[in-house]
Amino acid sequence: MKDKIMIISFSILLSGFFLVSLFDKDVKISTVERRTLATFPTFSKEALLEGTLSEKINTYVLDQFPLREYFRQAKIFFTGNLYQRKENHGAYLVKDNIFSLDYKINEKSISHFTNLLNSVRERYFKEKKVYYTIIPDKNYYAPKEAFPQLAYDDFYKQIRKKLSSSFLEIDLRDTLNLHSYYRTDLHWKQETLEPVLKTIQKEMKLESTSFPKNKNSYFPFYGAYYSKSSNRVKPDTITYLSSDTINKTKVYNYEKQVFQSVHNPENGKNIDSYDIFLNGATSVLILENEKQKSGRELILFRDSFGSSFAPLLLENYSKIILIDLRYFSSNLLSTIPNIDFEKEKLDILFLYSVPIVNQSFTLK
Amino acid sequence: MVFSSITFLYYFLPIVLFFYFLVPWKWKNMILLLSSLLFYFYGEPRYCILLLFSSIFHYFIGKWIEHCHQKRGRLLLLLFSLFINFGILFYFKYYNFFVQSIDALFPQAFPYLNITLPIGISFFTFQTASYVIDIYREKVTSSKNVFHFMTYVSMFPQLIAGPIVRYETIAEELNKRKWQVEEISLGIQRFVIGLAKKVMIADLLGEFSQTLNDIAPSFLGLWLRAIADTLQLYFDFSGYSDMAIGLGLLFGFHFLENFNYPLIAKSITDFWRRWHMSLSSWFRDYLYIPLGGNRVSKSRYVLNLFCVWFATGLWHGASWNFILWGLYFFLFLLLEKWFLLSFLNKHKWFGHFYTSILILISFVIFGRTDMADLVLTIKGMFGLDTIPILNQEVLFYLKEYLVLLFLSIFLATPLLKKGYQKLQKKKKWKTSLTILEPIFYIGLFLLCTAFIIDASFQPFLYFRF
Numbered sequence: 001m002k003d004k005i006m007i008i009s010f011s012i013l014l015s016g017f018f019l020v021s022l023f024d025k026d027v028k029i030s031t032v033e034r035r036t037l038a039t040f041p042t043f044s045k046e047a048l049l050e051g052t053l054s055e056k057i058n059t060y061v062l063d064q065f066p067l068r069e070y071f072r073q074a075k076i077f078f079t080g081n082l083y084q085r086k087e088n089h090g091a092y093l094v095k096d097n098i099f100s101l102d103y104k105i106n107e108k109s110i111s112h113f114t115n116l117l118n119s120v121r122e123r124y125f126k127e128k129k130v131y132y133t134i135i136p137d138k139n140y141y142a143p144k145e146a147f148p149q150l151a152y153d154d155f156y157k158q159i160r161k162k163l164s165s166s167f168l169e170i171d172l173r174d175t176l177n178l179h180s181y182y183r184t185d186l187h188w189k190q191e192t193l194e195p196v197l198k199t200i201q202k203e204m205k206l207e208s209t210s211f212p213k214n215k216n217s218y219f220p221f222y223g224a225y226y227s228k229s230s231n232r233v234k235p236d237t238i239t240y241l242s243s244d245t246i247n248k249t250k251v252y253n254y255e256k257q258v259f260q261s262v263h264n265p266e267n268g269k270n271i272d273s274y275d276i277f278l279n280g281a282t283s284v285l286i287l288e289n290e291k292q293k294s295g296r297e298l299i300l301f302r303d304s305f306g307s308s309f310a311p312l313l314l315e316n317y318s319k320i321i322l323i324d325l326r327y328f329s330s331n332l333l334s335t336i337p338n339i340d341f342e343k344e345k346l347d348i349l350f351l352y353s354v355p356i357v358n359q360s361f362t363l364k
Numbered sequence: 365m366v367f368s369s370i371t372f373l374y375y376f377l378p379i380v381l382f383f384y385f386l387v388p389w390k391w392k393n394m395i396l397l398l399s400s401l402l403f404y405f406y407g408e409p410r411y412c413i414l415l416l417f418s419s420i421f422h423y424f425i426g427k428w429i430e431h432c433h434q435k436r437g438r439l440l441l442l443l444f445s446l447f448i449n450f451g452i453l454f455y456f457k458y459y460n461f462f463v464q465s466i467d468a469l470f471p472q473a474f475p476y477l478n479i480t481l482p483i484g485i486s487f488f489t490f491q492t493a494s495y496v497i498d499i500y501r502e503k504v505t506s507s508k509n510v511f512h513f514m515t516y517v518s519m520f521p522q523l524i525a526g527p528i529v530r531y532e533t534i535a536e537e538l539n540k541r542k543w544q545v546e547e548i549s550l551g552i553q554r555f556v557i558g559l560a561k562k563v564m565i566a567d568l569l570g571e572f573s574q575t576l577n578d579i580a581p582s583f584l585g586l587w588l589r590a591i592a593d594t595l596q597l598y599f600d601f602s603g604y605s606d607m608a609i610g611l612g613l614l615f616g617f618h619f620l621e622n623f624n625y626p627l628i629a630k631s632i633t634d635f636w637r638r639w640h641m642s643l644s645s646w647f648r649d650y651l652y653i654p655l656g657g658n659r660v661s662k663s664r665y666v667l668n669l670f671c672v673w674f675a676t677g678l679w680h681g682a683s684w685n686f687i688l689w690g691l692y693f694f695l696f697l698l699l700e701k702w703f704l705l706s707f708l709n710k711h712k713w714f715g716h717f718y719t720s721i722l723i724l725i726s727f728v729i730f731g732r733t734d735m736a737d738l739v740l741t742i743k744g745m746f747g748l749d750t751i752p753i754l755n756q757e758v759l760f761y762l763k764e765y766l767v768l769l770f771l772s773i774f775l776a777t778p779l780l781k782k783g784y785q786k787l788q789k790k791k792k793w794k795t796s797l798t799i800l801e802p803i804f805y806i807g808l809f810l811l812c813t814a815f816i817i818d819a820s821f822q823p824f825l826y827f828r829f
Contacts, residue, residue, distance in 0.1 A: 001798055002549070002797065002798040002801055002802065003545045003546050003548070003549030003550075004545060004549075005798070005799075005802045006549040006552055006553070006801065006802045006805065007545065007548055007549055007552065009802050009806050010552050010805075010806070010809070013806060013809065013810075014373075014374060014377065014378040014381075015378055015382075017374050018374055018375060018378045018379075021374065021375075048409060049409050049410065050409075051407070051408070051409055051410075054365070054371075054406045054407065054409075057371060058369055058370070058371050061370045061371050061374070061375065062370050062816075062817060065370055065374070065813075065817060068817055071810075071813055071814040071817040071818070072814065072817055072818045074810070074811065074814040075811070075814035075815050075817070075818040076818070078811060078814070079568075082767070083568075083765075083767045083768050083771075084766070084767045085764055085765070085767075085768075086764065087764050103757075147760055148756050148757045148760050
């Protein structure tokens with residue numbers, strides 16, 4: 001009897017999943033994993049003989065398997081509870097906060113980063129005051145005993161040492177805390193950045209301005225680390241701030257040659273909801289604030305952290321040019337329209353986060 | 365194709381089983397042959413022709429040996445077949461290693477070739493070699509049907525990672541086999557257990573080992589890595605063998621056992637009676653005994669043993685560390701034979717300790733093709749290096765993998781099996797187990813699916829041999 005039950009149940013299980021997967025429609029995007037899923041590969045004789053076709057079929061069936069997300073959750077639940085593991089695919093869970101287990105200093109990457117900054121300064125801003133700030137990642141604020149962490153003091157010292165002495169450092173480490181970051185993502189929250197804004201304004205000798213008060217929100221935000229931890233934590237809420245200045249600012253997207261708004265809630269539905277801020281990763285953006293008549297401009301070299309921070313500086317500038325050196329080569333800076341490196345009322349700020357500095361080889 | 369893939373579990377296997385049980389008896393071997401060729405072609409399209417050649421060649425050479433009545437002629441045919449068989453193995457697996465090894469003495473004497481290793485070559489060449497040798501020895505009669513023989517050589521359950529199934533083991537079943545509900549059910553259970561060993565234990569131990577390799581070295585880290593590597597190899601390879609045996613039962617074949625809890629061995633001699641039994645018995649029957657075994661002079665016996673363990677090491681890979689690994693066992697087997705074994709049999713706890721340490725070190729040798737790295741690791745493990753005893757990283761990862769580590773040590777012993785067998789004998793549990801067992805195996809299979817979906821693709825470690 002037992003053997004018959006065993007055979008019948010396995011037959012049903014195998015044939016059931018086989019048939020369901022045959023008739024199930026393919027899913028294009030996994031929002032939780034923030035990636036497009038594989039589609040059935042096109043057949044070619046070369047691919048068949050080289051074995052790449054079978055590899056692609058394997059990826060396809062893995063990606064399109066029925067109840068895929070439930071299976072992933074079951075695995076994480078099992079390893080979390082039976083194996084008592086808090087780490088999954090490099091993401092580490094402490095209570096309801098997910099951290100990335102990156103704790104090794106990449107000295108070559110730091111050198112690449114500082115060499116690039118030194119050369120940009122030497123080439124374009126030799127006579128200017130140039131500021132830089134390295135945004136600590138949220139591991140800096142994690143409980144020290146929880147998991148191995150980067151030697152931050154050494155990390156910051158290495159950057160300072162390798163950068164030209166004419167770079168002025170703005171240290172943000174005391175302006176942030178664990179609540180300044182999303183639980184499921186690496187980024188900081190815009191609504192918590194008032195101390196950061198005040199510090200930067202003070203260091204760059206800018207006028208202290210009021211912090212935007214109007215809060216808008218988007219839910220659910222599945223951060224970059226969410227998929228690695230599956231449903232063990234709740235998704236985040238993105239809060240984006242608005243003010244008269246932010247609402248009226250025109251954003252020129254140099255890549256697409258179009259004007260956009262500062263915040264675009266529609267982008268919440270994108271694979272990365274963080275695209276709400278300045279429409280996500282873009283090589284060059286020009287923010288024009290017609291309310292500001294001083295004519296003061298800022299060139300902000302930045303990574304994705306800059307997308308949520310730059311709008312907060314709008315009260316201080318007529319124009320902010322955001323340059324992402326991951327997507328725009330430093331050799332081409334002079335091709336950006338209406339950019340004037342000699343302009344008197346011009347500030348320069350390099351705003352980069354620890355993870356990018358520690359993996360900086362994409363910066364050109 | 366690997367067993368621990370969605371493609372195999374939910375597409376290939378159901379389709380093959382459906383057609384296999386649908387067609388009448390006379391077509392079953394053909395279904396098995398075609399599905400095995402597809403299985404091999406899917407993972408190794410270019411070398412499918414090599415597999416076909418090897419099957420057909422050995423089928424006909426086997427016939428010729430059988431029908432040749434001259435002793436000398438039979439011997440020549442056998443030598444010719446072994447030359448072709450091991451020539452193929454040498455060309456694909458050992459040629460570049462040979463060139464590299466003699467390069468130091470005779471630089472550029474031979475050119476390097478751009479060759480990739482055909483999957484499973486070490487297994488199917490040894491199977492076909494045993495077939496012709498057994499015909500030569502008149503231990504078996506040659507196969508009467510070329511398709512049946514091709515089915516034997518290419519049978520997908522054991523094609524790419526063993527166990528090494530001898531023709532004599534399944535010769536009868538190739539012509540006629542019975543299916544019993546109990547055996548099919550047992551096959552399912554065995555397959556699921558093997559799959560769980562691979563994806564729920566071995567792959568995670570592999571992750572642990574890789575992590576330990578990536579962090580700053582420490583005394584504790586090196587020993588933990590040796591433990592993780594040993595357990596990973598055991599669960600990976602024995603898991604594969606379980607799956608092969610389970611699949612064999614589904615198709616009506618009875619393959620011999622390949623592992624018998626080797627990590628509880630109380631001597632190295634005992635270990636090799638329990639680890640990869642199909643390989644050790646192959647070398648015993650086709651190399652050690654023909655060389656004279658132990659019924660020879662002391663010096664000849666040492667030479668015989670040396671040859672066997674040199675070959676065993678070399679079989680595992682074309683690299684000096686594998687040869688060193690084989691000779692390491694040669695040394696300890698010799699010592700045990702001469703005087704250690706009787707002491708170890710009297711002091712069992714010491715025997716377990718001694719064997720465990722030696723096995724751990726053996727897999728350190730096994731896992732490192734870079735000799736400088738090997739020396740550094742061994743020095744570190746015995747406190748001869750300046751590395752710290754432990755560090756924050758190793759403690760962190762030990763905490764992360766501690767439960768898995770203890771669980772895998774427990775499962776490497778027969779304690780659970782014995783406990784379960786006791787439970788099965790109790791009457792009051794009989795009815796409950798009728799329901800609970802299928803639920804357990806279905807649940808375990810689904811959990812394995814979950815692990816496969818969540819993990820990145822990981823080929824079986826024994827593919828390279």
